[in-house]
Amino acid sequence: MYRYDEFDEQMVRDRVAQFRGQVERRLSGELDEDHFKPLRLQNGVYLQMHAYMLRIAIPYGQLSSKQMRTLADVGEKYDKGYGHFTTRQNIQFNWIALKDIPTVLEELANVEMHAIQTSGNCIRNVTTDQFAGATAEEIEDPRPWCEIIRQWSTFHPEFAHLPRKFKIAVTAAETDRAAIRVHDIGLHMKHNAAGEVGFEIIVGGGLGRTPIVGTTVKDWVAKDDILDWLEAIMRVYNLHGRRDNKYKARIKILVTELTPEVFTKQVDAEFEAQRDEEKVRLPQEEVDRISDYFKAPAFETLPATSAAYEEAKANDEGFAKWTETNLSAHKVDGYTSVTVSLKPLNVAPGDATSAQMRVLADIAKAYSFDDLRVTHIQNIVLPHIKLDELYNVYLALDDAGLGADNVDLASDLICCPGLDYCNLANARSIPVAMEIQNMFSKYDRDLGKLHINISGCINACGHHHVGNIGILGVDKKGEEFYQITFGGRADEKARIGDIQGPGLRQEEVTPALERVAQKYLEIRQNSDEKFISTLERLGAEPFKEALYADS
């Protein structure tokens, strides 16, 4: 894993010391909230409905066991014994007292973590495929490039005051698990005709008030040129992005208003105009140095199958069922990647207790080369587990309440905090999510892959636009209503879902979705046809009818 150099470390420590002073001045009344707010936001501190919230960056979603243990400690010492993993591959603590935050940030700095660039109009945490470095699908490990981009963007003076926040995601696999088409910039590592690895650049995707699927502005650029291209894109955005209207300030609006063609021309012109001395030429040694941190761990040479694994499956039905949903193919024989579902029933999706975080840390240390990943679906991945040891891992997880066998099924939904926690919310999302999970848990498996995403307002933190079924909370005269969309997806065929009609009352949502699910079971070609495929084959009409059958 990437390790901070001394410079990074000093900078983070200086920042914490500076923030301690700012907090003291806020609490003594020297600083009023209007002046303090931008300072706290720059350090990841939000004020939610009930308390301060601290958002901690987890660069490209990767954690060591030591870091996970520190998060567990923070949850226990300063919060209510839990943390909330988010769609931004971050963690949020919902109940932290302001006076404790500088100390928390110090404890985090001890394990090379921080809350910088988790807020504000800067380039945010770079995200990637949770199976990076483990999946057989990728053409190379995207994480060195995430790290290179992180270093280039951190405190880049030109990009500290962008018109709006800016999110970059990178993947090196054809199956897009990083939702690159709904980010400000999505980078897809791929081969050109000559077989060299470079980047496809997708710009202008995003969710929120104006959901847009990004456009490919460059089919392929060489690795050597990627930072220059990013710089050219950022310059065009910085110059022409709308600063007058917050809702029109994201790059997606600029790309749409200019048209992708004109935007691309401007980027080309900016790229051409870069003088040689301006080019960000990364010396190969530097790329190698960074890549070294992501070196594959010492995998053993193992047979592709494991007798111990097969035997455990034959003897333990629960384990066998879990393996059907929670495993992903590993590039090395005898290994698998495990997704630990943070969506058991009756828990807010994405919450994990400190005790659970410690179990995850222990398992990662003992069985997964000290490596953990946070996914944008709000789950945790143990990327490198030996098949021979998988049953032990499962038993330890299950013992800690982490054995939910529902990855990618309807109950594995994405859900934002909604009105229970969030000051911007129009409606609650967690209770709706829990009710849906309870209903679908009865025949999850029968339904197969189905992504349900819920947001409590149009900011779309719960990615509702790209759920196969999306649910958006709205407020009608003080009452909660939920607008349903069908047909969204966040993968390589990214698409924004279509609103089906008038919003439903809270108590109508679960029965209506149950009718939709029953309709799907009735009209799918066979059990291999996923919900989204049936929908794409037949259109939304039959599902819409089922949705409103009761009204």
Next chain:
Amino acid sequence: MSSVRPKLKPATPKVVTAWDASNGFTTYRTPSGDWTQNVAEAEVLTHEAADEALEAAKKDQTRATDPYLMEVTEDGKVTGRETLRESIRAEGPTCHPNYGRQAEVN
């Protein structure tokens, strides 16, 4: 409901609510100008008196953050357009009965 709170009529009974500056908890202004976590202890006001209390609260920066006026019944119970939001602020998250003020009361 969003982050912008609705405007209230002068005659509507209201209390001043804010966030405790040190821990972010929901807080209400009492008749003595102190702050309480218990909405039942808040001072119910109308007309100019409410506006004046809000102005005073805005100057109480060391204790209260982002104060605003919230609608209540004459006897100080959460009511009106934002009943759901304000009940959640008063009690705690509905999905976590163990957190927030509701945990201490129940």
